[in-house]
Amino acid sequence: MFSRNKDLSHMSSLSGLRSRFKHTMSSSAKIRSSEGCWTCRLRRKKCDEARPVCDGCAQLEITCYYSDVKPDWMDGGERQKEMADSLKKQVKIQANNRRERKYLQSLDVDPNHTPASDDPDHVIPPVPPLSLDGGSSKANDSNSPSTVNDTPGDTSSPAFHMGSVKSSLHDLAPAASPNQMRQLSPEWPSHSNHSSPPAAAPAPAPAPATLPASHPAVPISADHSNAPPFSDDSNLTFIMIYLDYVFPFLFPFYKPALLEGGRSWLLNVLNHNKALYHTALGLASHFFGVVLTGAQVEHAPCRMKSVASLQHQLDLALRELRADMASINEGGVDNQLRRGCRVLESIVQLLIFDVTIASNDHWQMHLDAATVVFQQILPQPDHWDATMDHMAIPLFSGVRFPPGSHTAWSSDQAALRFFTASLLYFDIISATALERPPTLQAYHYHLLSPRKDDCLELEPRLRLEEYFGCQSWVLQIIGEIxxxxxxxxxxxRAGSLSMTHLVSRAACLELALREGISCIDNQCPQLMGSDDLVAACSNACTGRPPPHPTHADTMRLPPDPLTLYQYSQTQDAVDAAHAHTKIWAYAALTYLSTVVSGWQPSCPETVTSVQATLDLLNTLRSPVCLRTVVWPFCVIGCLADPRQENMFRDMAARMGPLEVFGSLTGALGVMENVWARRDTIDESWDLAACFKILGHPVLLT
Incomplete structure (x- = not known):
């Protein structure tokens, strides 16, 4: 697709590009000011020379070194390099601290505020930053950078403001005191055998939330203002709706084996994580309302109840999350691993909630927050095994199961695996809309790639196909694209683009996708002795070769009796995962084509990829399967021929009322807008622009 001959026209300009790049680098390397602070000089940044702290250092919250005498560490050698590395670390730590402070503020948890109390013994300690790295912090500055790159954060990713989460629903229940918050939380019925979902630790409760000033006042009758829309028995009913219908609809490929614990962890989490419990109730009521909308009988009162429940349960979920956040910030995530995991579960569940109800204004906030918490639970990718061992069932602590066998996961382990897989998936797909590398890309190789044991290939720690139907290697490559x-x-933007390097890297990724597709079709070039991919990627200087489908399946031990009993269903699931993976792979080829060649819908390679993906979409056994391939559906739809437009509309329409339960409606809205502008779009357009065409980035999962 991307032959070098195609780009010979660019070769003549390479020397000019190199010249401009060299000039840019040399000019940027100059010290901007002879009177500026030594920090800015070392970082090669322009200094406003304000004293005692310049504006640049103040915004980044790093040490501002001022002196008339040149510091000893400015020696042009090893000490200067060490100081530069130290400043980079400071920038990173303070950027994380700013993100965390913003998120705590959005949860109404002020890290420096101690409420007054009439009881001298009832003192609420200040909440320290989430960051494990520590570091001092100055006053919050909303204009401070939120990334480690010394530049203001991506403006497309808004700061954390939990109040904005509620703004999409317009009539949430009024804020309540901490005691009221607990009273409003429905408990499991006393006559059942279930234990009540425990309240969050009796840590100091944060200040109650208030609705934004822009919120319209919504009158709530006195009879119902302090009561949940559904009774306790009804809550149990909706929990079962979530377990039996909602969760399988959202994650149709997730069917863990009995010997792995099945989905029992989910009931355990619902029983112990009240924030997730309330979010699940809200999703169940929303799902129930959507189904009622498609029913032939009029159910207006029930629909109104379901809407009220959605709003009410989300408000309770946010209150529980605030309490959990306040608690873990007293001791830090490292001292409360399980509670930190609970917060991660709650935030990722809110992210799932955002996508499901098409709340496009808030998913970036939740994604960034979940990423911060995850990075504190797992500071380094290779900490995964130790973290999992820490949460293991005591009976199996330290036990190493044979390769290919089912591992008996504890509820905590299974929950962390599920929500980590979900977070990695959301992070990759969001990167295509936010025009940035996946934030957690450093974790991909360790968690998603097959492991090596001498000459034996072992299956990866996480297999995304078990959760989303698409094999991990394709999603990893989408992240690399x-x-x-x-x-x-x-x-x-820097004037240093090398088309040779761009084409080399793209050719490596293209070959990886094509070899992966061949591997799924049982014609793996690597098993046949081909080293084309290694050669192509060595030219691209990418470090390690791109991911490839795992061959560890051949090492799996015989299935358990239940798997044999359900052989036809199991085989259908395997075939469906292969079809879904190929759909994603062909869409990734289309995405790669637009990155390298620009917006060229009539390009033969693009036409071929679009048609191949469309053919595979037409083989899906159920219209509901479309919900799991929304991103590929939108990618090829945007580049489709005008004569194919109705085919995409018909596919979406076949989902019926459930089309609105998820991001499919948003994807169709993106496509319709792109089609309407087809005549005005030039080759500078790309898929990231498509994903923002509605005025905000969309998360198509």
Whole structure:
């Protein structure tokens, strides 16, 4: 697709590009000011020379070194390099601290505020930052950078403001005191055998939330203002709706084996994580209302109840999350691993909630917050095994199961695996819309790639196909394409774009996708002795070769009796996962084509990829399967021929009322807008622009 001959026209300009790049680098390397602070000089940044702290250092919250005498560490050698590394670390730590403070503020948890109390013994300690790295912090500055790159954060990713989460629902229950918050939380019925979902630790409760000033006042009758819309028995009914219908609809490929614990962890989490419990009730009531909308009988009162429940349960979920956040910030995530995991579960569940109800204004906030918490639970990718061992069933602590066998996961382990897989998935797909590399890309190789034991290939720690139907290697490559797109745009802005390097990296990724598709079709070039991919990627200087489908399946031990009993269903699931993976792979080829060649819907390679994906979409056994391939559906739809438009509309329509339960409606809205502008779009357009065409980035999962 991306032959070098195709880009010979660019070779003549390479020397000019190199010249401009060299000039840019040399000019940026100059010290901007002879009177500025030594911090800015070392970082090669312009200094406003304000004293005692310049504006640049103040915004980044790093040490501002001022002196008339040149510091000893400015020696042009090893000590200067060490100081530069130390400043980079400070920038990173303070950027994380700013993100965390913003998120705590959005949860109404002020890290420096101690409420007054009439009881001298009842003192609420200040909440320290979430960051495990520590570091001092100055006053909050909303204009401070939120990334480690010394530049203001991506403006497309808004700061954390939990109040904005509620703004999409317009009539949440009024804020309540901490005691009222607990009273409003429905408990499991006393006559059941279930234990009540425990309240969050009796840590100091944060200040109650208030609705934004822009919120319209919604009158709530006195008879119902302090009562949940559904009774306790009804809550149990909706929990079962969530377990039996909602969760399988959202994650149709997730069917863990009995010997792995099945889905029992989910009931355990619902029983112990009240924030997730309330979010699940809200999703169940929303799902119930959507189904009622498609029913032939009029159910207006029930629909009104379901809407009220959605709003009410979300408000309770946010209150529980605030309490959990306040609690873990007293001791830090490292001292409360399980509670930190609970907060991660709650935030990722809110992210799932955002996508499901098409709340496009808030998913970036929840994604960034979940990423911060995850990075504190797992500071380094290779900490995964130790973290999992810490949460293991005591009976199996330290036990190493044979390769290919089912591992008996504890509820905590299974929950962390599920929500980590979900977070990695959301992070990758969001990167294509936010024009940035996946934030957690450093974790991909350790968690998603097959492991090696001598000459034996072992299955990866996480297999995304078990959760979302698409094999991990394709999603990893999509993440690498997003990173390539971000690199290309950054290099173009800097005037240093090398088309040779761009094409080399793209050719490596293209070959990886095509070899992966062949592998799914049982014609794996690597098993046949081909080293084309290694050769192609060595030319691209990408470090390690791109991911490839795992061959560890051949090492799996015989299935358990239940799997044999359900052989036809199991085989259908395997075939469906292969079809879904190929759909994603062909869409990734289309995405890669636009990154390298620009917006060219009539390009033969693009036409071929679009048609191949469309053919596979037409083989899906159920219209509901479309919900699991929304991103590929939108990618090829945007580049489709005008004569194919109705085919996409018909596919979406076949989902019936459930079309609105998820991001499919948003994807169709993106496509319709792109089609309407087809005549005005030029080759500079790309898929990231498509994903923002509605005025905000969309998360198509």
């Amino acid at each position: 997003a990173a390539l797109d971000a690199w290309k745009k950054d290099a173009r």
